[in-house]
Amino acid sequence: MTLKIGVIGTGMIGRDHTRRIQQVLAGAEVVALSDVNLASAESVRADLAPNAKLYETGEALIAAPEVDAVLVTSWGATHEPYVLAAVAAGKPVFCEKPLATTAEGARRIVEAEVAHGKRLVQVGFMRRYDAGYLALRQAVQQHTGAPILVHAAHRNPAVPEAYVTPMAIHDTLIHEIDVFRWLLDDDYVSARVLYPRNAARSHSKLRDPQVVVLETKKGVLIDVEIFVNCQYGYDIQCEVVGEAGTARLPEPMAVALRLDAKRQSSILTDWKDRFVASYDVELQDFIAAASQGGATGPSAWDGYAAAVTSDACVQAQESAGQAVAIELPARPALYE
Ligand SMILES: NC(=O)C1=CN([C@@H]2O[C@H](COP(=O)(O)OP(=O)(O)OC[C@H]3O[C@@H](n4cnc5c(N)ncnc54)[C@H](O)[C@@H]3O)[C@@H](O)[C@H]2O)C=CC1
Numbered sequence: 001m002t003l004k005i006g007v008i009g010t011g012m013i014g015r016d017h018t019r020r021i022q023q024v025l026a027g028a029e030v031v032a033l034s035d036v037n038l039a040s041a042e043s044v045r046a047d048l049a050p051n052a053k054l055y056e057t058g059e060a061l062i063a064a065p066e067v068d069a070v071l072v073t074s075w076g077a078t079h080e081p082y083v084l085a086a087v088a089a090g091k092p093v094f095c096e097k098p099l100a101t102t103a104e105g106a107r108r109i110v111e112a113e114v115a116h117g118k119r120l121v122q123v124g125f126m127r128r129y130d131a132g133y134l135a136l137r138q139a140v141q142q143h144t145g146a147p148i149l150v151h152a153a154h155r156n157p158a159v160p161e162a163y164v165t166p167m168a169i170h171d172t173l174i175h176e177i178d179v180f181r182w183l184l185d186d187d188y189v190s191a192r193v194l195y196p197r198n199a200a201r202s203h204s205k206l207r208d209p210q211v212v213v214l215e216t217k218k219g220v221l222i223d224v225e226i227f228v229n230c231q232y233g234y235d236i237q238c239e240v241v242g243e244a245g246t247a248r249l250p251e252p253m254a255v256a257l258r259l260d261a262k263r264q265s266s267i268l269t270d271w272k273d274r275f276v277a278s279y280d281v282e283l284q285d286f287i288a289a290a291s292q293g294g295a296t297g298p299s300a301w302d303g304y305a306a307a308v309t310s311d312a313c314v315q316a317q318e319s320a321g322q323a324v325a326i327e328l329p330a331r332p333a334l335y336e
């Protein structure tokens, strides 16, 4: 069976996911496209999916009889209504992060899915599929002993002028928020945010870098540096300190050069290249589960937990170093 997918939002990642479905992955085909900017959908159709039908609205695409499953890759604030519409239609839906821009919005999706009685939603937390993070998790489970500390960094070379302080949480830290719950099999109890002086390349609406300190239920302390104008590259770092030893996220493969009296190797600059294989595996996983009418991988509950945590982190950004409590209600049985 070929899974017939409709894509809502054909910008940077919608285009890239369409490319992987059409050219890299097996078992699926993009049959429908929609974007508020129809010219963008038209261009993706011309370049990648000539047989796809264009829809003026995401709602019409979700309702279309030829669409078996939906990809939501539009702007974050538009995700919630599309995911709710897909769940109401009983269609599996892959939603890029964030699941919703507020915890209440994500909670509404959890409630709709629980009422439906079966998982339909996968959230685009692709790091869970990254070979490096999978190896790190195995090392933590088998070798380091119980984790005590995590030191991490999320560095982007540069961001556009429109990127402001809370986006460091909603847009960027959200990946760490999810991956550390998964890596440590734990949940958060509090968040703090600390600021050094602003980097010279920043501006009045962006505190950069910043350090987020998360504490977990099991007592692990996690410090994450977010530095989105670090200039030198796209650099994701993570070290877990356990009772018996430490484990570090592997560096992406890079040729080791000895040249001009220096040892050197390149650092990536684009998140698309850093996680290219993980995006492939997460979407192949979606195709497999959606072909059976369901969903797997990062769930709506994970999207909700991330939204609750990111709301607390944004509050902590405004609380001058004070800890902000993080509390989740009981996890519904659907997500056990
Ligand atoms: N997992 C990951 O590593 C990444 C995830 N993302 C997430 O993917 C989403 C899209 O990001 P980008 O592709 O970078 O943004 P983008 O701005 O390049 O593309 C978004 C597209 O959505 C369209 N759009 C906006 N509102 C819409 C609506 N109501 N209905 C239909 N289309 C609408 C826009 O016209 C645009 O073409 C965001 O939620 C972002 O956080 C983005 C980059 C990486």
Ligand SMILES: O=C1[C@@H](O)[C@H](O)[C@@H](O)[C@H](O)[C@H]1O
Residues within 6 Å of the ligand: 156, 171, 172, 175, 271
């Ligand atoms: O999701 C992503 C972007 O939206 C975000 O802006 C970047 O900071 C992240 O590294 C990337 O993975």
